Amino acid sequence: MLLAIDCGNTNTVFSIWDGEKFLCTLRTSTHHARTADAYFTWFSTLIKHYELELDITDVIISSTVPRVVFNLRVFADRFFDCRPLVVGKPECLLPIEPRVDEGTLVGPDRLVNAAGAYDRHGGDLIVVDFGTATTFDVVAADGAYIGGVIAPGVNLSLEALHQAAAALPHIDIAKPQKVIGTNTVACMQSGVFWGYVGLVREVCDRIKAERDRPMKVISTGGLAPLFQQSHALFDAFEDDLTMHGLTVIYDYNKDN
Ligand SMILES: Nc1ncnc2c1ncn2[C@@H]1O[C@H](COP(=O)(O)OP(=O)(O)O)[C@@H](O)[C@H]1O
Ligand SMILES: CC(C)(COP(=O)(O)O)[C@@H](O)C(=O)NCCC(=O)O
Numbered sequence: 101m102l103l104a105i106d107c108g109n110t111n112t113v114f115s116i117w118d119g120e121k122f123l124c125t126l127r128t129s130t131h132h133a134r135t136a137d138a139y140f141t142w143f144s145t146l147i148k149h150y151e152l153e154l155d156i157t158d159v160i161i162s163s164t165v166p167r168v169v170f171n172l173r174v175f176a177d178r179f180f181d182c183r184p185l186v187v188g189k190p191e192c193l194l195p196i197e198p199r200v201d202e203g204t205l206v207g208p209d210r211l212v213n214a215a216g217a218y219d220r221h222g223g224d225l226i227v228v229d230f231g232t233a234t235t236f237d238v239v240a241a242d243g244a245y246i247g248g249v250i251a252p253g254v255n256l257s258l259e260a261l262h263q264a265a266a267a268l269p270h271i272d273i274a275k276p277q278k279v280i281g282t283n284t285v286a287c288m289q290s291g292v293f294w295g296y297v298g299l300v301r302e303v304c305d306r307i308k309a310e311r312d313r314p315m316k317v318i319s320t321g322g323l324a325p326l327f328q329q330s331h332a333l334f335d336a337f338e339d340d341l342t343m344h345g346l347t348v349i350y351d352y353n354k355d356n
């Protein structure tokens with residue numbers, strides 16, 4: 101049984117894969133100072149709720165936060181007696197190497213998204229991941245990650261407004277009914293929500309024009325559901341795309 105760990109800048113997600121399906125998914129906030137023992141306390145307490153027969157033999161980790169990897173490695177070693185595969189490290193093979201500028205360290209989450217999306221949809225894709233940052237990962241016809249776009253995340257944009265302007269409150273994102281806000285909160289939500297709809301449309305159109313071919317657009321990430329119904333931006337929404345990519349990379353390493 102595989103424990104797949106996807107650590108983003110905001111949230112860390114653990115999923116258990118039995119070779120055919122995910123048995124359960126647990127989410128906690130990302131803290132670089134969390135120890136291996138603290139991970140285990142949290143994990144073992146929560147997992148009881150699912151009443152599963154667990155036999156975890158392997159662990160794979162993708163982390164956009166380099167500092168958490170040490171404690172997750174200790175966690176895997178101490179409690180599951182295994183050496184985890186860490187995406188982005190030389191010993192973790194990728195089904196196909198990224199084609200980017202030499203010396204570029206691509207976020208492992210983006211490599212994982214590319215692998216997961218290619219496995220499900222084939223090539224010529226754009227994966228839009230609404231996480232801490234909003235990333236666009238471009239996948240070529242052969243499945244290679246060939247670059248993309250990094251924009252500030254939705255919540256980060258709202259937080260930046262609040263931090264920089266004395267009269268703007270801390271608010272949560274929501275889809276506004278109208279564009280013209282008639283109060284401060286509605287104005288902020290409109291700017292960020294409709295601004296992102298425009299951002300996604302413009303960036304995807306330009307990527308397709310630059311690649312000069314039709315491309316499928318897949319959305320994922322914590323805030324993707326909010327944009328799912330918005331004006332046919334996406335061909336598919338897959339909230340488990342990163343987790344699926346981790347199982348694809350794990351299988352590839354087992355076989356090679
Ligand atoms: N179900 C949800 N509803 C509202 N906001 C969410 C939800 N899940 C995640 N978020 C928010 O979406 C943002 C991105 O979350 P996530 O995709 O987990 O980020 P990351 O992968 O970068 O850690 C965060 O600001 C988080 O607070
Ligand atoms: C762009 C990111 C911050 C997105 O991370 P996330 O929103 O998932 O926490 C992450 O993929 C990253 O740190 N990338 C490194 C730079 C690059 O991918 O080119």
Ligand SMILES: [K+]
Nearest residue numbers: 229231233235
């Ligand atoms: K992201």
